[in-house]
Amino acid sequence: MTKPETELLQGTLDVLILKTLAWGPRHGYGIAKWLEDTTDDALIIEEGSLYPALYRMERKGWIEAEWGMSELGRKAKFYALTSPGRARLRQEVAAWHRVSAAIGKVLGVGGGRA
């Protein structure tokens, strides 16, 4: 398959995960599926990116993990946003808006024709 053009913008995965968890705890696989569904597959979350990101963020104290049962009765690790994680989410959302506005200004917000 030719390059699916679904690559992530490096650095955005964290904020996407944090935002997903802001709606409530979710297991890793579910986070990826939710993001893909929500964006109509405009974003594809590779598992090789997902799980390392989850560990990274757990190590930083932004999320907490707990083993449980998925909706389908399988064992799954549920992640929940911590208080520092919520603060971090606010920061990163603000940073996203700031940077994407700047890029939009350069590229032309309307559709890039000018």
Next chain:
Amino acid sequence: MTKPETELLQGTLDVLILKTLAWGPRHGYGIAKWLEDTTDDALIIEEGSLYPALYRMERKGWIEAEWGMSELGRKAKFYALTSPGRARLRQEVAAWHRVSAAIGKVLGVGGGRA
């Protein structure tokens, strides 16, 4: 210690440079300054990122270099968009709009002040 919040989104430097050159040829230093001025320093282009990016894109045939004189009378290498570069620019602008719209959908488009 906390990062200066002026980091580039990885993968966006190319399209920013291409778009800058769409207005006409410019030398490397001028490209960086123009981007920083245009975005009120929301984007900071480090020279250690800029010059390798320029070589990368020259190697790919998206831009062409020619030595000349800057407005201030110094020798400077001017870069110009090629025809493949223009095509690539269109592609990348479209990709940006698609991906940033998807991310915006997840993060909430309206939340500029968040």
Next chain:
DNA sequence: CCGTATACCTTGATAGTCTAGGTATCATCA
């Protein structure tokens, strides 16, 4: 019983960015 979906994990390669240096010229100002 075999394929597909769910759910987790890891290793290794790749690639883009940043840090931190470097060269050289020119204008300004003390």
Next chain:
DNA sequence: TGATGATACCTAGACTATCAAGGTATACGG
């Protein structure tokens, strides 16, 4: 005169996030 800051280019090395590609295990449907 000498120092400084801006202009303009370049590079090596480290870092780090992502991706590709493998792996384990369970459950369900055909």
